Amino acid sequence: MFSIIAAIGKNNALGKNNDLIFHIKEDMKFFRATTVGHKVVMGRNTWQSLPKKLKGRENIVVSSNKIKGADKTISNLEAFIKDNLDTPEEIFIIGGGSIYEQFLPYAKNLYLTEVNASPEADIFFPRFDKKHYHRKTLQTGEQYDLTYKIIKYSK
Ligand SMILES: NC(=O)c1ccc[n+]([C@@H]2O[C@H](COP(=O)([O-])OP(=O)(O)OC[C@H]3O[C@@H](n4cnc5c(N)ncnc54)[C@H](OP(=O)(O)O)[C@@H]3O)[C@@H](O)[C@H]2O)c1
Structure with a gap:
């Protein structure tokens, strides 16, 4: 089973200049607590944006080229989706835009931190x-002038 996890703005903003827009401490904690011990799947750009491999998780990178340092590279996304769609294991899809878009139709859960702001961005979460x-609200909070809600959408 696939679960998407992302932090998005009111305008669906996800990222800018291959970096995150939001740096909300509680959201980072939620991301870690939710994904640790699981497989995480990310696109090559997101992989390159990370300071280091995500600890305690199998780091799977989607790319047409083999990625050094990743635990696994997926070049045939269609086959990966087909092989894992019905597994009981929760596999986390952690971005970026192109990867969310391709997994959205197959994701059973979406964990979205919805931030009450519409910042400038060049990558957006798909509508x-x-x-x-x-829809279930898991957390609400604020950091400086930003308020946010962590919502779990499930099908
Ligand atoms: N707000 C959040 O929660 C959040 C989370 C994660 C990322 N982000 C942001 O999202 C942005 C990055 O997103 P992005 O859309 O630019 O890039 P991305 O989805 O991270 O990576 C795109 C790359 O993934 C590979 N890829 C995608 N689909 C593929 C397929 N079907 N088969 C083979 N390879 C495939 C390609 O790599 P190759 O070119 O190597 O083939 C492609 O260039 C950054 O700004 C990042 O900070 C935000």
Whole structure:
């Protein structure tokens, strides 16, 4: 099973200049606690944006070239989706934009930190129809002038 995890703005902003936009401490904690011990799947740009490998998780990178330092590279995304769609294991899709877009139709859960701001961005989370999901608020909070909610959408 696939679960998407992302922090997004009101305008679906995800990233700018191959970096994150939001640096919310509690969100980072939530990301770590939720994904640790699991496989995490990311695109090559997101991999390159990380300061280092994500500890305690199998780091799987999607790319047309073999990625040095990753635990695994996926070059055939279609086959990976087909092979893992029905596994009981929760596999986390951690970005970026192109990877969220391709996994969205197959993701059972979306853990979205919805930040109450519309910053400038060059990468956006894909639009999706919320009425097809059950919605549960997991956390609410604020950091400086930003308020946010962590919502779990599930199908
Ligand atoms: N807000 C958040 O929660 C969050 C989370 C993660 C990332 N981000 C942000 O998102 C941005 C990066 O997103 P992005 O869309 O530019 O890049 P990305 O999705 O991280 O990576 C794109 C790359 O992945 C590979 N790829 C994608 N689909 C593929 C397929 N079907 N087969 C083979 N390879 C495939 C390609 O690599 P090759 O060119 O090597 O083939 C492609 O260039 C950054 O700004 C980052 O900070 C935000």
